[in-house]
Amino acid sequence: MNHATEEQLVLLYYGEAPEQAEIEQHLAGCEECRAGYRALQAVLNTVDSAPVPERGPEYGQAVWQRIEKRVPRRRGLRWTAWWIWAPALAALLVAAFLAGRFTRPATSDVASSGQVKERILLVAVGDHLDRSQMVLAELSNAPEGKGDIDISDERERAEELLEDNRLYRITASTSGEAGMASVLDDLERVLMEIAHSPSEISNDQLEDLQRDIRERGLLFKVRVLGTQVREQENKPILKASKNRL
């Protein structure tokens, strides 16, 4: 065979070369390729010299103790486990509603079951905005600490809100609700930033997050959108279906 390529040598090192035996045979008789392989081994052995801090056999128990309180009780996917599927179901219902709502003109002045659904679903969006607002407000008002600041609770909630937010944003966008989509887009970026932050952050990191929220005017935008949704929600049911957000 021709000289072994660098890629073949790498795969040989990891035992992943399809033509393993053939390459080994070639190396046995080719000093140039053998030298190349030795050089590769030397580098990869050096990489191994970077140490990893030791964790003893009791480490797993320590990890469990740290997370135990944050692991919610599961009872399987039954009615009692509503907290698992309720937000996702609400999001799906809203998506279905918005998609249908803007493709059909509302012509009837009679309160239909659709209008009742609309009311229920507006409540879901309103709740989503309320919950998002709470996370943003908590972080915006968090005081600087002496050491790291624990935002694990806000982070967990941001992660939960993210999926619903994505669904609402896409639906708002495809339904021509540009204003709502734009606010939800801004909200999504910040929720993602929070969800991907470490559970404990430094004052500088907190300040970065607060600046991001402030510069986007996000708290104000979410509050205004929330108010609009609530107003829509509280309008008499016969008129509600005629008004867009």
Add this chain to the structure above:
Amino acid sequence: MDADDGAAVERARSGDSDAFRLLVERHSRNVFRLAFRMTGNEHDAEDVVQETFLRAFRRLDKYETRSSFGTWLFRIASNYSLDLLRSRKRREDKRERSLPEQPDILESMPAPNPGPDRVVYSGQVQGRVQAALDELTEQERTAFVLRHFEGLSIEEIGNVLGTGTNATKHSVFRAVQKLRRSLEPLVGAAK
């Protein structure tokens, strides 16, 4: 999947928190090792370990038992580590833009010219290895760490990264090429 893991996952799914505790105790050290290799620091690695198990618990219903539970955890841990690295990079970029230029740490390291034994086994080499790993792209780093340190097959790494066999091989290969370029001068000096 490991039969013990399979039974524990089933019990955890039906609400048995002791079963989930078993899984945490069984896999924590492996997840920590991976997280440390990915993030390069202990504090972040601890954060990755906790978050990996919390996310795993929330997503237990999405876990497909045909793959190993350990590999599934690695997938969650790798993704979260990457999120953390991205988030860290964004913050560092912001900070760099607001601070006067700082000298490059690598530049300030002494050249590797003292006795070979001193060079190879010194903290400088470890620093260089870490810096070389930091130079890899996210995909290259994940692929390399999973292949080199954790011994996952190309196929398993592809499952973690969501890439095909060829793309995964290329990621490992490119990572090794870059590491060679960064570290060969050191290794050469040590000979």
